[in-house]
Amino acid sequence: MNMQTAITMTAAETALVDGYTAQIGELPGEGAVLSARDTLLADLRKQGLPTRRVESWHYTDLRALLRSVPAVDPTAFAQRVDPLVAGSSVLSVLNGKADTKGAPAGVNVRSYAESLVEGVAAADLVERDADDAIGRINGSFVRDGFEIEVAEGTELEQPLELQLVQSAGQSHTRFPVTFGANTKAVVIERHLSVSAAPSLVTTVCDLILDEGAEITWIILQQQGDADSHLAQVNFDLGTNAKLRLFVINAGGKLVRQEVHGVTTGEGSDFKLRGINLLGGETHTDVTFTLGHDVPNTTSTEIIRNVLLGRAKGVFQGQIRVAPDAQKTDAKMACNTLLLSDDADFSAKPELEIFADDVQCGHGATVIDIDATHLFYLRARGIPENKARAMLVNAFVDEIVEELEDEAVIEPLEAIIAAWLETHA
Amino acid sequence: MAAVQETIDQVALIDVDQYKYGFETKIEMDKAPKGLSEEIIRFISAKKQEPEWMLEWRLEAYRRWLTLEEPTWARVNYPKIDFNDIYYYAAPKSTPGPTSIDDVDPEILKVYEKLGIPLREQEMLAGVKTSRIAVDAVFDSVSVVTTFKEELKKAGVIFMSISEAIREHPDLVRKYLGSVVPTTDNYYATLNSAVFTDGSFVLVPKGVRCPMELSTYFRINEKNTGQFERTLIIAEEGAYVSYLEGCTAPQRDENQLHAAVVELVALDDAEIKYSTVQNWYPGDKNGKGGIYNFVTKRGDCRGKNSKISWTQVETGSAITWKYPSCILRGDGSRGEFYSIAVSNGHQQIDSGTKMIHLGKNTSSRIISKGIAAGVSQNTYRGQVSTHRRAENARNFTQCDSLLIGDKCGAHTVPYIEARNASAQFEHEATTSKISEDQLFYCLQRGIPEEAAIALIVNGFVKEVIQELPMEFAVEAQKLIGISLEGSVG
Incomplete structure (x- = not known):
């Protein structure tokens, strides 16, 4: 500029x-x-x-x-x-x-x-x-x-x-x-x-x-x-x-x-899975653009964010569908657990569609831990901090599980657990 | 459903060039010279017999405007506007200001008659309409008549043109004007502050539920004029008002500019419902002509538990740049935005809303339905944000786009900004074309394709139509059908 x-x-x-x-x-x-x-x-x-x-x-x-x-x-x-x-x-x-x-x-x-x-x-x-x-x-x-x-x-x-x-x-x-x-x-x-x-x-x-x-x-x-x-x-x-x-x-x-x-x-498929564990003073931005340039391609994007401390998180996602890229199927979701009043999260999920025979959608949510989920666990005798950790873990683990290969999943789960341990 | 049948009939009746309000009326006009300068602003201010402070306010805005650059972030393309090639003031010679209905130039009355806008109170009372609507009719730069003023006065409601209000209630205007959209707000709002000519002023006093629907009807008639309306609505503690706005313009090959500012103020427990059916001339099927519509609309939920609801049906204009917003300042306040934006031909729409959560326990709801046909571009752009201390903010957003034909574009650009852990934001957006199953179902039952599309589209926008006052809902449904005319095949 x-x-x-x-x-x-x-x-x-x-x-x-x-x-x-x-x-x-x-x-x-x-x-x-x-x-x-x-x-x-x-x-x-x-x-x-x-x-x-x-x-x-x-x-x-x-x-x-x-x-x-x-x-x-x-x-x-x-x-x-x-x-x-x-x-x-x-x-x-x-x-x-x-x-x-x-x-x-x-x-x-x-x-x-x-x-x-x-x-x-x-x-x-x-x-x-x-x-x-x-x-x-x-x-x-x-x-x-x-x-x-x-x-x-x-x-x-x-x-x-x-x-x-x-x-x-x-x-x-x-x-x-x-x-x-x-x-x-x-x-x-x-x-x-x-x-x-x-x-x-x-x-x-x-x-x-x-x-x-x-x-x-x-x-x-x-x-x-x-x-x-x-x-x-x-x-x-x-x-x-x-x-x-x-x-x-x-x-x-x-x-x-x-x-x-x-x-x-044609026939190509893209999947983006993101886990952003943000604590302390970090500013972390994931910016994504995808051009569906030819017909019959698919994509899904799921981003999960956990924010603690004074962290700032950003997700920008843009899906473009070119004029002739009919039969595109694109879905994007960005879910955020905002666990601190000092943290903040901004999302800008964009769709730019130039073809009509497509299925495109995006969803974005920002919430705190669900009180009823927490209550369910507390009612079963699980202390609050542990219950919270379980729920946060479940929120991101869903993504890791998609890797299917245990040899890869295990060390990643260990890293997530260690991060939650030190930050939560 | 009768309304659906009506839409189908409308669609079936009308030809490809479908804009039915495109007629022009020859009326002798009193115009300011072309172009924009301090002299022109002084001229407008003098014509309106404004107090000195108002002139100063305008001049300050103008000086600021000179330092600003035209924004380019919206997804709309148009040739650069020559702001010196526009008439900023045009008033019918015969009716230079608000007057009683008997003194209005019969030619102007004919215009409104043709548009189907009731200006004669007795006609409305004759039982043609089931409910009564008070109308402020703005013709180019002036308000020509405001109906039901006396009756509203009895209820304590002030409803008049803003020019009159500046003269008759200067303290009220001074208190609220620019308090929601400051003169420094943005390029077009600043321009409007400098040159605005007319619009409506509404004040509903404490505890009063406005006894009838209020409405303003804007008509651009004169060639090469810009229309700069300014509307200010205040609902005091516990008051309620429902306000409607309609707009049309003649069919011309040149583009014309409309830059409006609308400010709403809701005090404690007050509610304002603002509905727009925007049907400015959209240009012809080759993209020639049409209105450039650059509008700043904002509501301030200043009091606790106040509520502002925007409903808009956007079918006209070559270019629309419009984001009716709510500032949720009062604790427990609520903002709503319901929108149907239909674009066809070469129309470009970049519209949406802003919900700014500042108070505690505020909530907002956004339902936006975009329909793109022809070679048009239809963009939803919206922002939802919370302040760090805005506890328990809630938002639900749904924006769906429907594409008809493979030459148009539908875009969604939401900005979601959460700064408080207790915020709960949900946003959903989808884009698709009309379901082939649904279309097949209709065709199979002997409904022609175009009528079937109108039927499906009406189903798609139903959630928003339901928010409109009844008279407008039927009108809006017809409009949508008309706007999509010629979009198939």
Whole structure:
């Protein structure tokens, strides 16, 4: 927006712009990659960080919320942890540095730093739209990540864990992932923080699912109380492809997880399941857009939010149905348990429909724990705090249960239980 | 159901270009020069013999307006409006202000007769209508007549044009004008504050239940004029009033601007029911002409246990930008919004409501039914928010969209903001097309397709129609049928 051009830069904006000048010599890639970075940074400098005047950032005023940007810390140390699900293949990114060792058979992995150096990554480093602050920051500073190709017909027996461990400073990574035709896999994108020092982590994942691929992608974000986490997943679903995306937020101070998808093949199906466990001072935003671009595609989205303390939660969901995308079936629900008077939650579920033969709907609720449910449990001798915990747990567990695989469900349930234990 | 049959008949009767209020009447007008400036505002103020404070109020709004930019967030597209190419004041020469019915230019009376608006009290008493309605008739920039004034006066109700009220009850107007929609509110409201010409003023005193329905009928007649109405309704403690608003305009190739501000104030235990049937000229089937309708309507439930209910049937206008809202300030207050928005041809509607929960134990209910046909775009945009100290706020929202044809669009953009753990918000939205099963059922019984669609649509909007006063409900049902004419095939 042109109104922002005249505004003086905030500390965070200055830190980003100055940081770019300081790092430019060591960021991988030259030529086209460098000029793509320059363009993104020039836009960032010109437009500044988005404010609430920018519609897609209405509830997350990044300019006000991102108060500072931690300096790049080359001495910070992080190491691998055990995978969430025993037996998983692990590809780790430690403080932004990718390690390509550990890929299972049928999965071809190379470091994104190489793509940057070779220049092929230049085509990726573009903004989604004029308000794409995450793409802009990530694209300017991206140093590493994985370029992953899952060969046609590959069925992974065990989950593949992308483990991002951060101790301090910044990391900016990208993950272009192509799932070949008829592949089956469970991928866990896990964000951890191993120190109390603040960090800024940005990631962009570009997922392409070819015909008939069936993928479960789980984002588990457990960063520290001082961390900023700006992430974006873009996906494109081919004919009959199925993507189940689970987003679980249980950490971070300032979190924005964007999910943007299009269905480009008929018969494709998308499921988004979100659990946002928000406590303390966190500000967590899940923003989702899905374009049903071709006929006969389906999607369902269910987001469950639990808010405690002084947490602020945001869900924005937009379903677009293109003019010829007849027979689209899209349903979206956002349910929130607001358990504290100091917490607040804002939702903006949007439908944008240009075809008539469709079934689209969305629902949104905000409530406290149901007094009759509580009474039922209390009447059976369960103390109030325990009864409340049971009800909150049941509210989110329903979503986890959809994963069906006990090996994945159990550790996630343990994380949810531990979070409720410490926060409730 | 007789009403349904009536709708079917209406649909069957009317041709493709269906706007039946599109006639123009040649009446000699007294106009201000084209364009907007402080001089024009002084001119309007002088014409209305306004006190000095009113002029100052207008000028202040105008100066502020000059600093504002036109909002672009709504999902409507239209060429930039040249605000200097509009007449801001146009009054019939023969009837430059409110007068008694016998002094109104017979040509103007004919207009209202043609529109089916009863202006002669005796006609209404003759038993044509079962209940009586007091009407304030606004023709371009002036109110030409207000009926039943004397009878209402006996009950203590003040019902007159706002220009008269500014002269006769300056203290009341000064107390309430701009207290719900301040001059600083938004681009169009600020413009309206500077140049508003007429509208209605209603005050229902403490404990009075207004003995009849009040209504204002707005007619834009003159070419290139903008209509800037300003309505102010106050229901004192325990009072009740039901108010209806209707609007039409001639069929023209140019677009015309209508920017209204409506303010409602409900004190303790008062109730205001505000119904609108908006049927401005929507433009022809190629999207030429039509009214740009940019309206700010807001009700303030200022007292405890007060209630404001908005019901709107939106079938006209090329562009609609309208969000009748409730500020639920008083403890236990209640806001309601019932809406049917029908768009056909090239119409664009961006409409909805805001329910702002500030007091304790407040509740609100939103029922919105959007029907899109032709190549129109129909957007529901609504906000429900609670203040941090607004305990036990309740909201229920349901917005359903029906799509007829594959060239139109229906959109839903709700904003839900909860800031208190005791808030309970429920929001539901659906979009679909007319069920083939239902259509098949009707067709099979020999009901032609278009009539069958009208029948199904009437079922779809029934919840809202029921909220309208009886006379309007029938009218609204007809209108919906007419608006959808030509949408099949």
